[in-house]
Amino acid sequence: MNSPFREPAKSFAADFVDRNDRAFITLNDSIFYFGELGVQETRTAGLMTSILERHGFTVQRGISGFQTSFLATYGRGEPVIAIHTEYDANPSNSQKPGVAERAEIVPDAPGHCEGHNTNAAVMITSALAIRYAMEKFSLPGTLKIFGASAEEQLLSRPYFVRDGLFDDVDLAFHDHVLDKFGTDYGIIQSAAISAEFTFRGETAHAAVNPWKGRDALDAVVLMDVGLAQYREHMKPTMTMHRVITKGGDQPNVIPSLAACWWYFRDPTAEGSRALFERAQKIAQGAAMMANCELSIDVRAAVWPVRLNQTIAEVIQGNVEAIGMPVWTEQENVFARSLQQQAKMPEIGLRPAVLPLKGPAIQIAASNDCGDVSWKVPMGRIWFPGNVPHLPFHHWTAGAALATSIAHKGGLVGAKALAASVIEYFQNNALVAQTKDSFKNELGGVEYKPLLPDDQRAPAHLNHALMEKFRPQMEAHYIKAEPEFTL
Numbered sequence: 001m002n003s004p005f006r007e008p009a010k011s012f013a014a015d016f017v018d019r020n021d022r023a024f025i026t027l028n029d030s031i032f033y034f035g036e037l038g039v040q041e042t043r044t045a046g047l048m049t050s051i052l053e054r055h056g057f058t059v060q061r062g063i064s065g066f067q068t069s070f071l072a073t074y075g076r077g078e079p080v081i082a083i084h085t086e087y088d089a090n091p092s093n094s095q096k097p098g099v100a101e102r103a104e105i106v107p108d109a110p111g112h113c114e115g116h117n118t119n120a121a122v123m124i125t126s127a128l129a130i131r132y133a134m135e136k137f138s139l140p141g142t143l144k145i146f147g148a149s150a151e152e153q154l155l156s157r158p159y160f161v162r163d164g165l166f167d168d169v170d171l172a173f174h175d176h177v178l179d180k181f182g183t184d185y186g187i188i189q190s191a192a193i194s195a196e197f198t199f200r201g202e203t204a205h206a207a208v209n210p211w212k213g214r215d216a217l218d219a220v221v222l223m224d225v226g227l228a229q230y231r232e233h234m235k236p237t238m239t240m241h242r243v244i245t246k247g248g249d250q251p252n253v254i255p256s257l258a259a260c261w262w263y264f265r266d267p268t269a270e271g272s273r274a275l276f277e278r279a280q281k282i283a284q285g286a287a288m289m290a291n292c293e294l295s296i297d298v299r300a301a302v303w304p305v306r307l308n309q310t311i312a313e314v315i316q317g318n319v320e321a322i323g324m325p326v327w328t329e330q331e332n333v334f335a336r337s338l339q340q341q342a343k344m345p346e347i348g349l350r351p352a353v354l355p356l357k358g359p360a361i362q363i364a365a366s367n368d369c370g371d372v373s374w375k376v377p378m379g380r381i382w383f384p385g386n387v388p389h390l391p392f393h394h395w396t397a398g399a400a401l402a403t404s405i406a407h408k409g410g411l412v413g414a415k416a417l418a419a420s421v422i423e424y425f426q427n428n429a430l431v432a433q434t435k436d437s438f439k440n441e442l443g444g445v446e447y448k449p450l451l452p453d454d455q456r457a458p459a460h461l462n463h464a465l466m467e468k469f470r471p472q473m474e475a476h477y478i479k480a481e482p483e484f485t486l
């Protein structure tokens with residue numbers, strides 16, 4: 001294949017990606033069938049780290065207390081450039097790839113329904129391409145690859161930043177699946193605090209002597225009512241949503257333990273913190289009314305995602321050089337049938353790269369890489385590995401993730417990511433210019449983690465659910481190993 005680049009190191013990296021397309025596909029599809037939930041991505045992280053180690057990276061596993069997170073390092077000295085991405089799946093989204101109707105691989109099992117499997121394959125493939133380009137062209141600097149577990153619970157990256165893992169990083173890249181090939185700049189996602197409120201009371205027979213019980217479920221209900229009343233008075237930018245995670249065992253036993261899990265969001269870190277503080281007061285009031293004890297566990301706390309304009313321009317240049325994959329009629333037909341199933345406009349796949357637009361429009365969703373983006377200048381590559389208009393976390397958004405759509409979209413993403421990082425390793429002035437533009441973009445805002453200093457990573461999240469389905473899911477694992485070669 002002809003390289004889209006004239007520059008030798010970029011051209012070498014693009015050729016590396018093309019030569020290793022089978023390995024990329026095997027890795028992408030393997031992680032798709034692992035379908036592992038956040039904090040339980042043991043097979044996924046195991047496969048990623050073994051590949052990196054085999055190709056000369058030094059791997060640190062279990063960073064910041066997350067057993068399925070890792071940091072893999074290659075090279076030495078400055079600049080220090082990081083790539084990070086997520087690879088977790090979601091519950092109840094098992095879907096056979098290439099099938100445009102609801103067809104589960106394993107009934108009710110977890111599955112990828114966004115494309116985080118391709119995020120991982122893109123990161124690993126580009127990491128290897130960059131690493132071999134650094135060696136061949138004697139590029140100085142350090143490449144750091146961060147495996148960020150449990151994005152769906154907004155978990156790991158604020159811990160990495162809080163624990164100093166980004167202190168020596170000059171700039172960072174995030175790769176994420178979408179239907180377009182390109183990037184954005186500006187503040188794009190919102191801040192969020194995720195916290196579980198646990199109430200403890202005392203059991204009693206609900207018919208014989210209920211006056212002896214202290215009902216923890218009452219406290220959950222009262223907190224719910226309190227926050228529902230408060231909705232009227234919150235700022236229109238704020239949003240909050242919840243599930244009740246424990247509500248007792250059976251009606252004739254007054255529950256001594258009840259819990260609810262809330263997300264509090266706002267476009268600013270300050271707004272999300274203010275909403276959470278209000279919720280804590282309401283929870284305390286509910287505990288007092290129900291005569292229960294309250295404990296609060298902050299599961300996650302993330303800043304909004306901001307994307308640096310200079311990095312965005314570098315990414316866009318490389319994306320435009322590569323161009324959109326050429327989609328076949330068959331791929332377009334499949335895309336349109338998924339769009340039909342999702343009751344969305346049947347436009348098929350995007351035919352071309354879009355120009356870089358002005359500052360992004362901030363949306364209410366969040367991503368745990370937000371904290372990274374206030375610590376160091378960060379860019380994001382969107383690669384076209386999924387179908388336009390499909391709602392993420394719906395089965396339709398899982399159906400293309402181990403097909404030629406994800407493969408072709410991921411391969412161009414890996415080339416663009418490798419080329420953009422190589423451009424920085426070759427140009428120290430560009431690194432300095434990017435850091436200056438980042439300083440200007442921040443204005444006077446000082447980054448302080450929303451995550452409490454003493455918050456520990458939750459090791460058992462999703463454990464039971466994953467163990468329940470893993471034996472049936474194992475039958476569908478891909479037997480081949482991804483073999484990357486120079």
Ligand SMILES: [Zn+2]
Pocket residue numbers: 114116151176
């Ligand atoms: Zn995602």
